[in-house]
Amino acid sequence: MTAPARATTSAGADARSSEELIRAEEPVLAHNYHPLPVVVARAEGTWVEDVEGRRYLDMLAGYSALNFGHRNPVLIEAAHRQLDRLTLTSRAFHNDQLAGFAESLAALTGLDMVLPMNTGAEAVESAVKVARKWAYEVKGVEPGRATIVVAAGNFHGRTTTIVSFSTDESAREGFGPFTPGFRVVPYNDLAALEAAIDETTAAVLIEPVQGEAGVIIPDDGYLAGVRELTRRAGCLFVADEIQSGLGRTGTTLAVEHESVVPDLLLLGKALGGGIVPVSAVVGRRDVLSVLRPGEHGSTFGGNPLAAAVGSAVVGLLETGEYQRRAAELGVVLRDGLAALVGRGVEGFRSRGLWAGVDIDPSIGTGREISQGLMDEGILVKDTHGSTIRLAPPLTITAEELLSALGSLEKVLTRGV
Template sequence: MTLVDAGSADALALEDRYTAHNYSPLPVVAASADGAWITDVEGRRYLDCLAAYSAVNFGHRHPAITAVAHAQLDTVTLVSRAFHSDRLGPFCAALARLCGKELVLPMNSGAEAVESGIKVARKWGTDVKGVPAGEANIIVAENNFHGRTISIVSFSTDESARSGFGPFTPGFRTVPFGDPDAIAAAIDENTVAVLLEPIQGEAGIIVPPADYLPRVRDICSRHRVLMIADEIQSGLARTGRTFACDHWDVVPDVYLLGKALGGGVMPLSAVVADADVLGVLHPGEHGSTFGGNPLAAAIGTTVVELLATGEFQSRSATLGTRLHDRLRALIGSGVLAVRGLGLWAGVDIDPALGTGKHLSHLLAQHGVLVKDTHGSTLRFAPPLVITEEEIDWAVEQFTAVLAEERAHRASVR
């Protein structure tokens, strides 16, 4: 099945001509979406098993989210933080309660949340811990993905994110992911924070050893260092708990949130911490014109209300078990390994069958949308509204693709 007919070809030609080529998307041109499904300009339907990298956790156009967005469009959408809005306070209060923290710093993108968390940690180090100005360091993990701004790629170990973009921002120390002893060895008197993804997403849905996060929490507490959890992809019910850290009963000093916080409708992110951390910011020291705007805040409040019921966490846990069981049954049939928690799975493909990108193209031809990472890994992260039947269908299509590729490779030997 070809994915590019006349309507798609026109849209792709315009995008290719006028859009910077900083992505390599599948040749699927979305025209509408609902729940876990996307429909292209020719009317073909695809089961979305990527959910915009967890930004669409609650499904495309969730009725409660779109209803509040429509209503807010009729009142006020943006006043900047130069004035107050009736939506910001309720949103921050609801999110603070969900996180068990005292203050919320609203921003827009996930990368903005990470950048803001870095600034807050450095300011906390100077004002509270007494680190000399300009001497703070932050410990990060190898194979991290926290965004693509200059400061963030400065501590990336992915050369495609770094090559040609120097000079880089100093002040970061990189250690292996999953190794708490390496963190302890890297800490000195000027260390202000340890910044980690509880589960590494872009690296291939890498789940750490069971003792990792608890030991990191203990190390940070003993050395008076902030533990910052980047839950932008892993948080907000994706893994079967509100936060991935919850699987290990770990509470970080700072949560970094984004993606699903905007309900798949608006960019919305946040830094969430107690007053002894976020209280280091004063007027004029940090800001964002769109951060916490009334439209995003109204949507964010609705997202928190959806999470407060526990329904989506439960769905992710239960359906995630089904997804992982079905995917693990394919090990030995073209699948080498399956990792993850909840409705989040990294699937390593036998390189003999082709790259992850090649397999993602074949899956799209079968009506299932996933995305590759790190060469031979596919990520499955469907909206949490997906059903058992849809999971089974997606895995059946994946099974068919693997069988077709095995037969094709055998025929050309």
């Protein structure tokens, strides 16, 4: 059967309406997402525009993948320059962008070596492999017995191994059998963590701030406690900063709030500037050196286009501007949300330009509030019932942020 012809613009974009495009996705796209009914066609800075020309303030920033805004001119220029030269060689050969990227990223994080990958889940999977190999070769764990301790409420990705240690049943149901070798303890509970660590423990893998769980921030001293427990037990501390890292919390890394340095650091999302998927495991030389040629790899990991964009991202962070903006505007966000507590907001948690906001369930679900905000020209996303997440680009202005908070107040006041 011949597919129906589709109208396109002169630039090749699909000219169908939002409603038509949403309807067209239904029979041909796997239903692994439940997006809000907005079809984005263009974007610049903190604003996106749908196919009908309606503008929306982006208060999600691609779950922190767009920390530097849509189409940041510095990053776009770096991508264009590299597109005209070289995009892919595979790691069968060297390329002229990778060394500079690795050098600058290692320097930015204060660590030694970089293992470049593509997606966040790949970085987590890579860290699991590295930690296990380190446990066998360096720590002396009996082959096949290495364990990794993780926290309840975690979100590290959706591959088979990663959902094996998820506590979200919607991520697990129907996908077993699951990968063994993981122990789950409550988040923010040092006593439980200490009890779970033994001679087989290769690593403790945690998010310094749990993003998908609703921006859950641990007590002061928790991260330092994790660092001390792992050091004392002779196992690795692996910090997943794929969402929390690269400026989001007001520091380059969220672990910096407690002056903690992990053994392995996982980065992604913002590392690609919203242009290409870029992730990395950054860590101590003696840990990442357990990998030898042929034991791990990625055709696209470390490709020259990704390395060029990643280097430009590091360059933006080296100025400290984005970290300062997140810290300063984070105060505006916190104060604005505090004013809404008891007026439709039951509570919230924020660090830098990142917040999880618990909505009074009698007013509406997180999904309903998100749709109400969409109608007001504000894009956010819900999680876990009546919680919404706010994570605007770090380029947002105070005026834009206050406008978004005003729209939230309006939606909460009128209900859904």
